[in-house]
Amino acid sequence: MNLVINGQQRTVSASVATAADLLDELAIKRERVAVVINENVARRAELADTALNEGDVIEIITMVGGG
């Protein structure tokens, strides 16, 4: 499936069906990020139930240094 992730076009494997699958594929720890799909903030408890669709625009947001 083709997705836009953090501003970049990416193709993910066919086994990625949910937001949780995507984080697993990218080896990103769920506790460190929030996921936004097509401008909707996904609930962390629902990541495994949040289906991804072709062309979804996804932001994976984390905490970085700041004042």
Next chain:
Amino acid sequence: MSDTITQTADGLDTKWKVGKYEFTSRLLVGTGKYATFEQTRDALEASGCEVVTVALRRVDLEAHSRGEKNLLDFIDPARYTILPNTAGCFNKEDAIRICRIARELEIGDLVKVEVLSEQRTLLPDPIETLEACKVLVNEGFTVMAYTSDDPVMARKLADAGVAAVMPLGSPIGSGLGILNPNNIAIILEESPVPVLVDAGVGTASDVAFAMELGVEAVLLNTAIAGAQDPIAMAHAMKYACQAGRLAFKAGRIPRKRYATASSPALDF
């Protein structure tokens, strides 16, 4: 606010509260502008802070795939209360969006709302800030609002339900210290919520000065990260914050034009 006052472990001070959160350290430290993550970690440790601010940004997927470490590898969430900020936002919509994203990080509902007007001065936009805060308070966030040293705006933010107002001492990173202590004093007199000085602190005496005015706590970043020896400055800030706070509680002598001798008149 609860009237319960919890003493600190050394018995010299009381804890302070913002919303339902209670802290001992009155120094809040940012995680930006350090040379390395190790230095960030060591500076936070040296400062004795309990609250650290972070910004929210995209995961750097390329860096992540190369196995590079990131800030969260160096900050223990069990040790620190992480305070997400809305830095980089210049309008209320972006600030609101960032806070809603921050909520899904599940680190609490404490947020620092910072909505800036323009890049050169980084002064807060009062109208966007107020409108963002109204929405966020309504959505249940514990809002710490970064604002100018204008007592009118500080009061409007408090009336809008923010948990703390955070007037700047001077522009972010300027190192100019507290430029308008009279305004800060007025804000303190009128504020029904805790007042923190946030931004512009340059060195330890600025922190002590702010605490002596009676603010609840001080938030700073550049003064430590940009110092020639950040770890040493973090230690200095820790003690300055404590010194200023204790001096405030001790009640200073009045300022007088003329002298009052400290020793009795000579009698031989």
